[in-house]
Amino acid sequence: MLDIKIERATQLKPLPEENNPLEFGTIFTDHMFVMDYELGKGWYDARIIPYQSLPHDPAAMVFHYGQEMFEGLKAYKTDDGRTLMFRPDKNIERANNTNHRLCMPSIPEEDFMQALKELVKIDERWIPTKEGTSLYIRPFLYATEAYLGVRPSRNYKFVIILSPVGAYYPEGLNPVKIWVEETYVRAVRGGIGEAKAGANYVASMKAQEIAHEEGYSQVLWLDGVEHKYIEEVGAMNIFFKINGKIVTPKLTGSILPGVTRDSCIKLCTQWGYEVEERRISVDELQKAAEDKTLEEVWGTGTAAVISPVGELKIHNQVLKVADGGIGPVSQKLYDTVTGIQLGKMKDTMNWTIEVK
Numbered sequence: 001m002l003d004i005k006i007e008r009a010t011q012l013k014p015l016p017e018e019n020n021p022l023e024f025g026t027i028f029t030d031h032m033f034v035m036d037y038e039l040g041k042g043w044y045d046a047r048i049i050p051y052q053s054l055p056h057d058p059a060a061m062v063f064h065y066g067q068e069m070f071e072g073l074k075a076y077k078t079d080d081g082r083t084l085m086f087r088p089d090k091n092i093e094r095a096n097n098t099n100h101r102l103c104m105p106s107i108p109e110e111d112f113m114q115a116l117k118e119l120v121k122i123d124e125r126w127i128p129t130k131e132g133t134s135l136y137i138r139p140f141l142y143a144t145e146a147y148l149g150v151r152p153s154r155n156y157k158f159v160i161i162l163s164p165v166g167a168y169y170p171e172g173l174n175p176v177k178i179w180v181e182e183t184y185v186r187a188v189r190g191g192i193g194e195a196k197a198g199a200n201y202v203a204s205m206k207a208q209e210i211a212h213e214e215g216y217s218q219v220l221w222l223d224g225v226e227h228k229y230i231e232e233v234g235a236m237n238i239f240f241k242i243n244g245k246i247v248t249p250k251l252t253g254s255i256l257p258g259v260t261r262d263s264c265i266k267l268c269t270q271w272g273y274e275v276e277e278r279r280i281s282v283d284e285l286q287k288a289a290e291d292k293t294l295e296e297v298w299g300t301g302t303a304a305v306i307s308p309v310g311e312l313k314i315h316n317q318v319l320k321v322a323d324g325g326i327g328p329v330s331q332k333l334y335d336t337v338t339g340i341q342l343g344k345m346k347d348t349m350n351w352t353i354e355v356k
Helices: 061-063 088-101 107-124 198-202 207-213 259-270 282-290 330-339
Strands: 033-040 044-051 069-071 071-076 085-086 133-145 155-164 177-181 219-220 230-235 237-242 243-251 277-278 294-301 307-313 317-320 350-354
Touching: 033 071, 033 107, 044 107, 044 133, 061 133, 069 088, 069 198, 071 198, 071 277, 085 107, 085 330, 088 259, 088 330, 107 133, 107 155, 177 207, 177 294, 177 317, 207 219, 219 277, 230 243, 243 259, 259 277, 259 307, 259 330, 282 317, 294 330, 307 330
Parallel strands: 177 219, 177 307, 243 277
Antiparallel strands: 033 044, 033 155, 069 133, 071 085, 071 133, 085 350, 133 155, 219 230, 230 237, 237 243, 237 294, 294 307, 307 317
């Protein structure tokens, strides 16, 4: 068990105005968790301190060689006053998988969980309760050793910050428009596509910029080799309902294994749908749209939870998904996942963990 030293902020920040919409990722709470690592010494000096800037040497290796992991999960306030986190164990597992891939030290699972709980408990007053809001939790780990040479760092810093958030997309649960990227690639098998690392996101920004200029919310990436198989959306995994079956791209090493993705697969299977995790080509998707068997498309992710897709642009052709509205499976998944997260629905899957 970690011995977490706590230094409380002497002056608390004002909470956001209740009637003002919360923009995603712009407001931060009073405190943060910090812990350091040194090769040969291990993790040490776990502390919760007032939210503040982090000073680093200009030669810190994260700036030059990109050793950095981040995660994203959420905490919710229930109607009866409990605070719940949704499947934090899966985020911890994925974080350590990323750490392993990037040659960074693992964080003991029980220590990670303790840090999450303690920080959320201290800044509990920041959890918003308005519909569609939550407390976003951002753990991250990065290399701090001052050294210019290509090898793993010997020193790291693990930090957790919190941010009260509203909907990730301005559209909310309304269907978004997706641009299928045909020039740039995000990741290839054998690379770091399955890691939750900043490098994957900066690789996506150029295409994202182009998509926004064309009026599309997100980019749908194709595989980096044949450039014909669908992989994932910039901030989400992707699902299709084709002729009654639920289809999602198979995890092949270049796709992030989403926690919400896993939750949706389990729920759809429980509801009796046939779920296929396999390769799906652009040609197959176009054909399904043309013969009207493409019944629904939706994205899944911690930030947006479920994001219905009403339109895709492929090969300069606009594919409308069904009537362009929210499909029944998308709606049911959203209602069920958020119902479990908010404690409004019985958690038969044992996915939530109460912060006490």
